[in-house]
Amino acid sequence: MRNRLQAYAWGSHTALASLRGETQPTADPEAELWMGAHPLAPSKLATEAGERSLLELVAERSESLLGPAVSREFGTFPFLMKLLAAREPLSLQAHPSAEQARAGFAREEAVGLSLSAPGRSYKDPHHKPELIAALTPFSALVGFRDTRRTARLFSALGTPRLAPLARALLDQPPADALRLVFDSATTSAPTAREDLARATLAACRVARGSVAEFEHELSWGIRIGELYAGDPGIVLALALNLVVLQPGQALHLPAGNLHAYLEGTGVEIMASSDNVLRGGLTPKHIDVAELSRVLDFKAGPAELVPTELRGAETLYLTPTREFALSRFELTDTTAPVGPVRGPEIVVVTAGSLDVRRGDESLSVASGASVFVAAEGGNYALSGTGTAFRARVND
Numbered sequence: 029m030r031n032r033l034q035a036y037a038w039g040s041h042t043a044l045a046s047l048r049g050e051t052q053p054t055a056d057p058e059a060e061l062w063m064g065a066h067p068l069a070p071s072k073l074a075t076e077a078g079e080r081s082l083l084e085l086v087a088e089r090s091e092s093l094l095g096p097a098v099s100r101e102f103g104t105f106p107f108l109m110k111l112l113a114a115r116e117p118l119s120l121q122a123h124p125s126a127e128q129a130r131a132g133f134a135r136e137e138a139v140g141l142s143l144s145a146p147g148r149s150y151k152d153p154h155h156k157p158e159l160i161a162a163l164t165p166f167s168a169l170v171g172f173r174d175t176r177r178t179a180r181l182f183s184a185l186g187t188p189r190l191a192p193l194a195r196a197l198l199d200q201p202p203a204d205a206l207r208l209v210f211d212s213a214t215t216s217a218p219t220a221r222e223d224l225a226r227a228t229l230a231a232c233r234v235a236r237g238s239v240a241e242f243e244h245e246l247s248w249g250i251r252i253g254e255l256y257a258g259d260p261g262i263v264l265a266l267a268l269n270l271v272v273l274q275p276g277q278a279l280h281l282p283a284g285n286l287h288a289y290l291e292g293t294g295v296e297i298m299a300s301s302d303n304v305l306r307g308g309l310t311p312k313h314i315d316v317a318e319l320s321r322v323l324d325f326k327a328g329p330a331e332l333v334p335t336e337l338r339g340a341e342t343l344y345l346t347p348t349r350e351f352a353l354s355r356f357e358l359t360d361t362t363a364p365v366g367p368v369r370g371p372e373i374v375v376v377t378a379g380s381l382d383v384r385r386g387d388e389s390l391s392v393a394s395g396a397s398v399f400v401a402a403e404g405g406n407y408a409l410s411g412t413g414t415a416f417r418a419r420v421n422d
Contacts, residue, residue: 038059042054060112071399097370117290121304124155124284155283160278171330182197210325212224213261342357363409374400376393380394
């Protein structure tokens with residue numbers, strides 16, 4: 029596969045280059061390598077007739093590439109896989125459910141809003157659940173923290189502007205209190221929001237080093253507040269679970285989960301959608317009203333994705349129908365892969381592996397990927413290295 033790199037400002041000049049075996053930083057920040065048939069950046073495949081877009085090939089040969097069942101159910105390539113390298117925090121964001129996406133897309137289509145319009149929130153009628161599996165230590169903010177712990181953090185900051193929110197987090201039902209925190213950070217007067225952000229940043233600076241329970245949260249609060257001066261997203265960031273994934277660990281982000289990736293390199297997989305509702309920490313379009321409608325205000329700890337070992341394959345157990353992810357770590361061995369019931373992508377993230385199917389064999393180096401069509405049966409991986417397998421969840 030030949031895949032397109034996305035050079036977003038928050039990307040890394042070294043992470044993906046190092047994964048490819050390059051020793052020099054890249055001129056532009058490399059944020060995401062897209063693998064799939066998403067219309068914005070479809071992968072290209074080498075064919076007998078030359079290089080072709082996977083999007084075009086799927087349209088022409090849907091049943092052989094996707095398989096009859098996947099073709100009937102989805103009508104298109106159902107997932108998007110990425111290598112993601114974050115040097116700086118991404119925006120605070122959440123994704124809609126399938127029902128919310130259909131309604132939102134239809135609403136914006138009805139008013140004639142162009143798909144490229146800066147104020148467009150829904151680019152397609154699909155949901156966008158996603159999973160991130162860490163390749164390096166990977167920091168992320170994921171879902172609202174238990175409200176009692178957030179009340180302790182807000183109280184420890186000692187700023188009068190957070191005191192009413194700290195009391196609400198203790199006295200009100202969690203969902204009501206978290207909605208108040210959200211509204212205070214997003215819908216109050218602009219000057220009040222900016223004052224809240226600056227006061228929170230100043231309080232984080234004072235408190236750092238003296239509140240052991242939240243030392244990492246305060247450090248990230250300072251970093252976020254300095255990167256996005258006056259952005260009240262710092263308050264929301266301090267109300268979320270701070271998670272540091274170790275290599276191999278993963279998070280699953282369903283609809284409505286407010287989150288922000290902070291730093292690290294990982295393999296990401298999602299339903300093939302571009303619907304992102306942002307709430308702060310970004311120069312991009314922010315739609316607070318729509319984000320508020322889709323957010324899940326449930327509070328609690330973030331949970332890692334459970335795994336199951338089957339031979340040489342470690343499966344990440346997630347409920348999303350559009351995708352499933354698994355990992356192979358091989359040392360001069362061969363591992364059978366299957367059953368193949370739909371389209372698959374294999375990306376190598378360390379070493380070099382051979383992908384063999386019948387009489388065909390392809391050597392895949394770190395940072396490269398291969399597409400496996402539904403038609404053709406099972407295949408095998410051999411060599412020394414690490415690979416991630418993406419497929420439709422069965």
